[in-house]
Amino acid sequence: MADHEPEYFETSSLIASDxxxxxxxxxxxxxxLGKVLNLMVNKHSGQVEYAVMSFGGFLGIGEDHYPLPWKKLKYVVARHGFVVDIDKAKLDKAPKHEGNPVPIFDAAYSAMITGYYGNGR
Structure with a gap:
């Protein structure tokens, strides 16, 4: 019996969160703009609600964290990354936090994020 965690790899339509x-x-x-720090998954539906993007700082100190609606991110193979239809000026005014304390991702927070970015792509 192996005593290490299995590794999951991407397929044509799925990718492991790590x-x-x-x-x-x-x-x-x-x-x-930054990089994906975490994925916030709805415990009840199993759907990814947000990707938390980190930006700025040095060695993780002073970074800002931006919750981006998962539907706003599109993976582009040629870029080896996600593309969002958000310019830097909009991102500068976007809801964000600096590491701790982490906001509570409740219905009110979700409404604020959706209100800022809108629904869909």
Missing amino acids: MVEGTPVFNRDGEK
Whole structure:
């Protein structure tokens, strides 16, 4: 019996969450905005609600964390990363937090994020 965790790899339509974490995020003009830090998964539906994108700082200190609706991210093979239709000016004004304390991802927080970014792509 093996005493290590199995490793999961991507298929044509699925990818393991640990492979998503660290993936770069670009805007539509090709500028790197940050990288995926975490995925926030709804415990009841099993659906990914947000990708938390980290940006700035040095060695994890002073980074800002931006919750982006998962539906806003599109994986682009040629970029080896996600592309979002968000420019830097909109991102500068977007809801964010600096590491701790982590906000409570409840219905009110979800409504705020959806209100800022809108629904869908």
